[in-house]
Amino acid sequence: MNTAPRKAEEVISLKVTLRGIRPPIWRRLEVPSRISLGILHDAIQAAMGWGDHHLYAFDVAGRSYGDPARVDDVKGVWGYQNLLAALADPSRSQVEGWSEWMERGFDPEEFSVDVVDTRIGTRLKSRPA
Numbered sequence: 001m002n003t004a005p006r007k008a009e010e011v012i013s014l015k016v017t018l019r020g021i022r023p024p025i026w027r028r029l030e031v032p033s034r035i036s037l038g039i040l041h042d043a044i045q046a047a048m049g050w051g052d053h054h055l056y057a058f059d060v061a062g063r064s065y066g067d068p069a070r071v072d073d074v075k076g077v078w079g080y081q082n083l084l085a086a087l088a089d090p091s092r093s094q095v096e097g098w099s100e101w102m103e104r105g106f107d108p109e110e111f112s113v114d115v116v117d118t119r120i121g122t123r124l125k126s127r128p129a
Contacts, residue, residue: 027044
C-alpha cells in the first residue's frame with residue numbers, strides 16, 4: 001500500500017462571460033489546472049445550461065482551438081435578445097419560432113448554483129477518463 005501523501009492538484013478559477021449582451025451573463029468555474037480543452041468545453045456547456053450546440057473556440061497563445069462551424073440554439077447574443085422579446089410577448093413566440101423554448105418553461109431570471117454544479121458533475125462523469 002502506498003502511504004506517500006498525494007500532492008493536491010492545483011485548481012484555477014475562470015470567469016466565462018458571454019460577449020455583447022447586457023446585463024452580463026457569466027459563470028465562475030474552478031477547474032484543475034491541467035484540464036483538457038475538451039473537458040473544459042464540457043464544463044462550460046454544463047455551467048451555462050447548454051446542450052453542446054453552441055459555437056466555441058479557445059485561443060491559447062495565439063492558436064485557435066474549437067469547432068467554429070456549429071450553430072447554437074438561439075443564434076448567438078442577438079437571437080437571445082429576440083428570445084427575451086418573445087418571452088415578454090408570447091404572441092411572437094409561434095411566429096418567430098420560439099414555441100419550443102416556451103414549452104420548456106425557460107426563465108431567463110432563474111439560476112441555481114446547485115443545479116449547475118450537479119449538471120457539471122453529471123456531464124464530466126459521463127466522459128471517458
